[in-house]
Amino acid sequence: MYLSQARATDPSRDAAATTPGGSPPPGGTARARVPAAVVALGLVSLVTDASAEMVTAILPMYLMYGLGVGYLQLGALDGLHTGATALFRIGGGYAADRFGRSKAVATSGYALSALTKLLFPAVGSAPAVGALVAADRIGKGIRTAPRDALITAAVPEEDLGRAFGVHRAMDTCGALLGPLIAFAVLLAVPGGYDTAFLVSFCLAAAGVVVIVAFVRRGPAPAPRERGLGLRGRLACLRTPALRRCTLAAALLGLLTVGDMSFYVGLQHRLDVPAQALPLLPIGTALVFMTAAVPVGVLADRIGRWPLFLGGHLSALAAYVFLWLAPFTGWAATAVVLCLYGLFYAATDGVLMAYVAPLIPPAARTTGLAVVQTAQSLARAAGALAFGAAAAFGGLGTAFGLFGCTFLAVVAAAALIHRPGKAS
Structure with missing residues (x-):
């Protein structure tokens, strides 16, 4: 369990600027807990x-x-x-x-x-x-x-x-x-x-x-911000950087296989016993839980957006593995579950950590909800598309289609949203 303590006062650290990718400048001070x-x-x-x-x-x-x-x-x-x-x-x-x-x-x-x-x-x-x-x-x-x-x-x-x-x-x-x-x-x-x-x-x-007992309420909005309606708050979100980020995240979500289809596909493609199917998500969760903190720290250091894209490359590797199935059994299953767990560790919290500073404080919670909703709906559509591909062409073809297309989609997302690109 992480022991928490108040962040030490350090004016120079408070004033330090971060890089556009969400990472601190080189030579930054030691981090608080x-x-x-x-x-x-x-x-x-x-x-x-x-x-x-x-x-x-x-x-x-x-x-x-x-x-x-x-x-x-x-x-x-x-x-x-x-x-x-x-x-x-x-x-x-x-x-x-x-x-x-x-x-x-x-x-x-x-x-x-x-x-x-x-x-x-x-x-x-x-x-x-x-x-x-x-x-x-x-x-x-x-x-x-x-x-x-x-x-x-x-x-x-x-x-x-x-x-x-x-x-x-x-x-x-x-x-x-x-x-x-x-x-x-x-x-x-x-x-x-x-x-x-x-x-x-x-x-x-x-x-x-x-x-109720241990979490303090967030900062109160300024008086001029309280009067903003939903339309006004959504207007605050129409910044080029946030639009590009939301579009790129949704585009990546469209090529994300749903969890249920992924695990069923893994079980069939890698010859895992059917009775072991309920255990497969536990393997992913173990990797996710173990990697979430070190991946988050790495994102702070090298940039959150590059790591978010890198997480999708991990999913791409898992899809390609299930497409080609170079070997099967429990060893192959461990490889794929590790790749899938790293995908979640490098995308779930990292995207929120990256996008939050892009959103004006007056609409921050609304903006986070908009990004989450866009990504969620895109992933739902992606799950349906994969199901259709698997129904008509088989699991191997579906993973191959998603794997081959995913690389182009990651590249497109990287081009659509480049941190530091002039707004």
């Missing part, structure tokens, strides 16, 4: 993700064996689980900017998700479960941008990569713990879905307590 607010938000995400992944792990079993739903309903709920967050991110970001209440908006999102866990045992039909899943995802959509804005406000610009790396590592740790806790509960209480939902609620409620 991660602020307490970032560690507290990481702990909130850890217990909340553990709670969410508990539900994700047991929900298919609960629906199919507890409520008796079919594959069609299960697929519809899975799509709802994936897509509902994007619709509410901009609303949550705008509310946080408009009222200067990033902490309050984030807390409301965490509280809404926690409440759904308590209500799962009280419902007995697939539509009711779908409504709760939607409410849980709405909570996630509301809280994501305000939470990232709180991280940005708590850390000097030159240390954002490290801070987001710490947060994402703790978040991923929770994602790893959730299924293990769910498995342990159901092992101790066979068929005890209600017990698992109650434990999940307790974890989520603990996250709400932590954010």
Whole structure:
């Protein structure tokens, strides 16, 4: 666990300019440790993700064996689980900017998700479960941008990569713990879905307590900024640099394979036993959790945008490996999972650390939500495109198509948005 301490006062460090790529100037001073607010938000995400992944792990079993739903309903709920967050991110970001209440908006999102866990045992039909899943995802959509804005406000610009790396590592740790806790509960209480939902609620409620008690509210907006409506705040985002960055990130998202398709493709292409399929995401998460902090520190030093592009090259390497499958088995699986974990470590928090300083403070949370939404919708479209390619041409052809095209897309993204390019 990272011990936090207040950043030492150093006027020369405060005044130091950063390079356009988000890295500090050469010869910079020693870095402070991660602020307490970032560690507290990481702990909130850890217990909340553990709670969410508990539900994700047991929900298919609960629906199919507890409520008796079919594959069609299960697929519809899975799509709802994936897509509902994007619709509410901009609303949550705008509310946080408009009222200067990033902490309050984030807390409301965490509280809404926690409440759904308590209500799962009280419902007995697939539509009711779908409504709760939607409410849980709405909570996630509301809280994501305000939470990232709180991280940005708590850390000097030159240390954002490290801070987001710490947060994402703790978040991923929770994602790893959730299924293990769910498995342990159901092992101790066979068929005890209600017990698992109650434990999940307790974890989520603990996250709400932590954010209320240990996270300070973000800086209040200036009086002239409070009166800006949604149109005015979106107008603040129409800077050439931010437009290019958002377009490039969305373009890269279009060539990103969805996780479910990726793991199924890996299992088929590398001859992994079918029963091991649920374990594959754990391998990616372990690499992500281990690499998130050192990759974040590296991003602060060499530039966040180059590292973000480099992360996509890691995904490209994984796709090409699955296309050509030069060897199979567990060794090949370990190689691909390492590449995929590095992709997430170099893209998830690094993009937020890079883009936050590009956004005017009056619209920072809204801007983060816009970038996240654009990337999320593009990735959803990319997942659909890969599914169509795999259905018509097979998995090998689909990975080859995405792999061959991805290199050109990375190059195009690099040309569309060049840090330091005249605005």
